[in-house]
Amino acid sequence: MKTRFFAPFVILIVTGLLVGLSLPDRAAESAAYPWKAAVATVDITPEPGTWMAGYAARKGPSEKILQPIHAKALAIEDADGGRFVFVTFDLIGIPRPFRDAVEKLAGEKYGLAPEAILLNASHTHSGPMIRLYQPPKGGGEERAPYANVPDEEQELRVRQTREYNKKLLAAVDQLLGESLENLQPATLAWSHARCGFAMNRRTPGGPGEWKNSPNPEGPVDHEVPVLQVRATDDAKTLKAVMFGYACHATVLSLMEISGDWPGYAQRYFEEDHPGTVALFLNGCSGDQNPYPRRLLHYAERHGRNMATSIEAALETPSKPMAGPIRSALKWPEIPYQQPPTRAELEEKAKSKDRYDARHGQFLLDVLDTAGGFPKSYPVPVQVVKFGNDLTLAAIGGEVVVDYSLRLKKELGEATGGAPVWVAGYSNDVMTYIPSKRVLEEGGYEGGGAMRYVRSTVHPAPWDPSIEERLVGAAEELEAGLRKEE
Ligand SMILES: [Zn+2]
Incomplete structure (x- = not known):
């Protein structure tokens, strides 16, 4: 567990350029928005022998720890005392009951409104099982959601998962406590670069068929957005980077716990920048896979590649962020098609x-x-605005890349060309979230994957209105926040 303290420094910005210490201090002070920020990290590595999440075909529990996994928090406070906390996890997803427990804790103990917390999962397929299946209306016992968990192990696996969820909630409590307690003067800036190892994984396989295989012609989003958090000391010490990318964490399918490529990316960047915390905010990775896959050295190489892309983003002109920070959250009900x-x-x-x-x-x-x-399911949509300098939209579920491309364009136009960052896998990860195109094409991300989901009940594919409902919710939330300016 590490907690970071920030020391004061002054950032000098004139017409978008950093010009060093040659300007009078007064001009410098008026240029930097007085943010406060802090980060915290907690190790959430499960015991070896825990059942793993991500592949329904796994036939046994984890055998060893390849790499520790973490939960991390970035707490931000604006000049008016408005607070927001990003919490990122090296985990397969965010179960809705866990999100509810975090909201309750954050509200009662830290006075945070639900819209002031964003939970995001890296979707590593090498982490612990965190969900259980609760039959509706108490019609039976909670069960492990994976069909290969033997009947005689149910009690053990259910107990392990419950205990892990308890520890995870304690970890979030610790992250919120430490980050909010240690807020220090800071500057925030945004920049971006590109990284190329994600490829669309939907390849036409004949009429109505889609293979899970690399498709170099398919849509991708190779942008690596980076939020830089710097202390206000003379050295402008880099305290944290929060980076995004749209790519599944599925290089590995071992029986060993790890953060997959995002775990290596965070570790390498932190090793290269002692004292800096790297947080990964997963993007619209639903139909994006890392290639090549399956060998450990590819997880390491993609991780290195991403750490280098973050370095590149630090070299591009960065855009200082002014406050206030404002956020809104809603849970639009997305209908299912006719059930069988x-x-x-x-x-x-x-x-x-x-x-x-x-x-x-x-x-x-x-x-x-x-x-x-059930006739519908509430899918969370959250929008966070840093003044009008950056808009971040975060959607629940395994969101396909079309949402990222569309929202960056439409929210970008609505906000006069200011940067837009789109995250998926946020606040509840219940199944895939196809665009209208992917839904109509069908295949795994279009609804086929629902047959593997045993922790929540999805009786039929989503209604084709899903894209308009979710994009509409994000645009409505953004417009509402903009009006408050
Ligand atoms: Zn997935």
Whole structure:
């Protein structure tokens, strides 16, 4: 566990250029917005022997720790005392019950409103299982969501997962406490670079079929946005970088705990900048994979590549951020398409494809215990504005890259060309979030992946209105915040 303190320094900005200490101090002081900020890091590495999350095909628990994993916080306070905390995790996702527990804790103990906290998961497929399946209406015991967890191990795995969630909540408590207690004068700046190892992973495989395979023609977002947090000392000490990228953390499929490529990126940057904390804010990675994959040295190389891209972003002209910081959050209900009938599910449960058969049986069990299916699911949309210098939109679920490309364009136009940063995997990660295009094309990200989800009940693919509803929510929240200026 590390906590960082900031020392004072002065930043000099004239017409967008850093000009060193040659200007009078008065001009310098008037140029820098008086932020306060602090970071904190907590080790959240599970015990070896914990069941892992990410691949339904895994047949046993983790065998060893390849690399420790972390949760990190970046707390920011503006000149009016407005506070916001980013919390990032080297984990597969954010379960909704965990988000609810964090909101309760943050409100009661730290006076933070729900919209003033953003939780984001790196989506490492080499971390611990953090979700459990709770049958609707108390129709049965909580269970591990992975079909390969043996019946005789259920009690152990459920207990491990509950205990891990408890420890994780204690970790967030520690992160909020330390970061908010240690706020120090700081400057914030934004810059960006590019990095190329993410590739679209949807390749046409025949009529209506999509293979999970690298598609160099498919849409990508190679931008690496970087929020720089510097102390106000003479050296302008770099205290933290929060960086984004749209790419699955799926280089590795070992039985060993690690942060995958984002874990290596954060570690390498921190090793190269002793005293600086690197936080990863996962982007719209839903249909993006790292290539090449599967060997440890590729996780290390992509991590190194990303750490170098952050360095490159530090060399580009950076845009100072002025306050205030403002945020808004809503949970629009996204409808599902028509659910399957009991007869269709009974047929599916007999399928030769074992995942289809299991999914059919899973939905039949839900019908039996709950008497019906949910008609919609609330997907979180959060918008954070740093004055009008930067707009950050964060959407829940495994958001495909089309959202990033569209929101950067549309919110960028709405805000007069100011930078826009789009994150996915935020506040609740329940399943994939396809665009209208991907939904209509079908395949894994279009709805096929829902058959593997056993922690929440998704009875049918999302309604095609999903993209308009989520983009509309982000645009409405941004416009509302802009009006408050
Ligand atoms: Zn995924």
